Amino acid sequence: MTIPDTATRSPARPPGRPREFDMNDALDAAIRIFSEKGYHGTSISELKSAMGLTAGSIYKAFRDKRDVFIAAYDRYKQVRADLLDEALDTAGNGREKLSRVVGFYAMAACGETGRRGCLAIGAAVELTLSDPQIAERVSLHNGRLVERIEAFIREGQADGSIRPELAPAPTALALFSYLQGIRIAGKTAALESQTLASAETVLRLLE
Numbered sequence: 001m002t003i004p005d006t007a008t009r010s011p012a013r014p015p016g017r018p019r020e021f022d023m024n025d026a027l028d029a030a031i032r033i034f035s036e037k038g039y040h041g042t043s044i045s046e047l048k049s050a051m052g053l054t055a056g057s058i059y060k061a062f063r064d065k066r067d068v069f070i071a072a073y074d075r076y077k078q079v080r081a082d083l084l085d086e087a088l089d090t091a092g093n094g095r096e097k098l099s100r101v102v103g104f105y106a107m108a109a110c111g112e113t114g115r116r117g118c119l120a121i122g123a124a125v126e127l128t129l130s131d132p133q134i135a136e137r138v139s140l141h142n143g144r145l146v147e148r149i150e151a152f153i154r155e156g157q158a159d160g161s162i163r164p165e166l167a168p169a170p171t172a173l174a175l176f177s178y179l180q181g182i183r184i185a186g187k188t189a190a191l192e193s194q195t196l197a198s199a200e201t202v203l204r205l206l207e
Contacts, residue, residue, distance in 0.1 A: 023061070026051040030072040035119045039069055039126050069123075070134065076119045077141055094156025095206055098175065101149065105179040106199035109186025114195075118183040146176045153206070162206045171205065178202045 033042050033050040044065055048055055062068045087104050091097040108114065120141065128135035150172035156162030182198065185191045 021051075021053060021057065024075065026053060026061075027072050027075040030068055031076045031119055032116065034069060034072055035116045035122060038122055039065075066131075070137075073119060073123055073134070073137060080120075093159045093161040094152045094154070095161035095203075097152045098149065098156065098162075098206065099203055101152070102175065102179065102199045102203055103196075106182055106195050109182045109195050110192050114183070114186030114192065115189060117187050121180060121183055142176070145179075146172050149175050156206065166206065174205065175202065 029050045029052065030047055033046055037046070042065070044055065044058065047053075047065065047068060048058060051058070058068065062071065084101065084104050087100045088097055091100050108118070120138065123134055124138045124142075128138050150168045153162055153166065153168040153171055157164050157166070157168070178198075182195060186195065
């Protein structure tokens with residue numbers, strides 16, 4: 001699921017010496033700390049340490065902490081989209097595609113990744129009311145995922161793997177809500193033992 005980004009700002013960096021660090025590695029480190037501590041809970045000092053950069057290197061590549069966050073968010077969504085596409089690559093019918101989507105999110109809610117949390121959900125909770133640009137990004141990605149789930153439901157109804165009386169749009173929203181909720185539930189290890197069983201349960205909506 002490659003989602004085109006219509007609102008990307010290019011990081012401000014003056015011409016001169018080439019960047020001496022791998023941007024993706026640096027953004028992956030930023031993703032980890034933003035996911036763990038949230039946007040407001042993360043300082044430039046902590047980003048500098050996590051990314052292995054000096055403050056000067058950060059400010060040559062980005063305008064400010066917000067720019068680091070936006071770049072990390074876009075990187076996070078692209079990596080997750082690529083991984084989901086890999087999971088879907090060998091799926092057959094519509095129901096199997098939905099099973100892969102639900103399983104993908106359920107597995108992400110387990111273990112260390114689950115306890116770290118989802119950067120996108122964190123952005124939705126912390127920033128969408130105060131930052132229109134980030135709100136637009138979150139809305140775009142969420143809307144595309146709901147549309148994709150709905151398309152898989154319709155595909156499953158056409159191929160006979162999903163019962164035909166299901167209303168595709170509200171069912172897609174219900175499944176999307178589960179995907180978001182299970183990532184929040186994954187923040188506490190107390191629920192981890194029930195995560196995969198919950199995925200099987202929610203898929204019974206389609207039978």
